[in-house]
Amino acid sequence: MASYPKDVIRDLIDGKLPWQTTKPIMSDFKDERRFEIYLEILQERVPWKERILLPVGEHLYIVEKGAARIVKCDCGHEFGPYTENWKLEALVYVRDDERSLDEIYPGARKCDPGWMELREYYCPGCKAQLEVEAVTPGYPVVFDFVPDLEGFYRDWLKKPL
Numbered sequence: 001m002a003s004y005p006k007d008v009i010r011d012l013i014d015g016k017l018p019w020q021t022t023k024p025i026m027s028d029f030k031d032e033r034r035f036e037i038y039l040e041i042l043q044e045r046v047p048w049k050e051r052i053l054l055p056v057g058e059h060l061y062i063v064e065k066g067a068a069r070i071v072k073c074d075c076g077h078e079f080g081p082y083t084e085n086w087k088l089e090a091l092v093y094v095r096d097d098e099r100s101l102d103e104i105y106p107g108a109r110k111c112d113p114g115w116m117e118l119r120e121y122y123c124p125g126c127k128a129q130l131e132v133e134a135v136t137p138g139y140p141v142v143f144d145f146v147p148d149l150e151g152f153y154r155d156w157l158k159k160p161l
């Protein structure tokens, strides 16, 4: 299927399309160049030149830096190899008491801090909130995923990395 124009994909990313336009795009087969156009748009929005290989969050990307593949924030902060958990290099704020949990879940809706804590991860460079995880106290830092970059490019995009 032919690709949607870049400005349509840009508006789709930004949530600016009316639902009547968005719904058919979501329901249809992906157009041929969707991912490439998506990456082009993302690349145009960042102030650095390293090639984006895969977005991994609202502000985070796996990028090509020389021979390395690292996680990088849109502000330019670099977290290290994508095969390692970027959260270990992030700023973290842990909500593990009644008062701080009450800011998020006021009143009776808040969790019991004996059973759950919220960990908020922030970029050391721009202080953007990157991820929030709700876990039992003492649970290891969650490593969201390690994508199969080679397999994704080879088997899905049919392109070399």
Ligand SMILES: [Zn+2]
Binding pocket: 059, 073, 074, 075, 076, 077, 123, 124, 125, 126, 127, 128
């Ligand atoms: Zn940042």
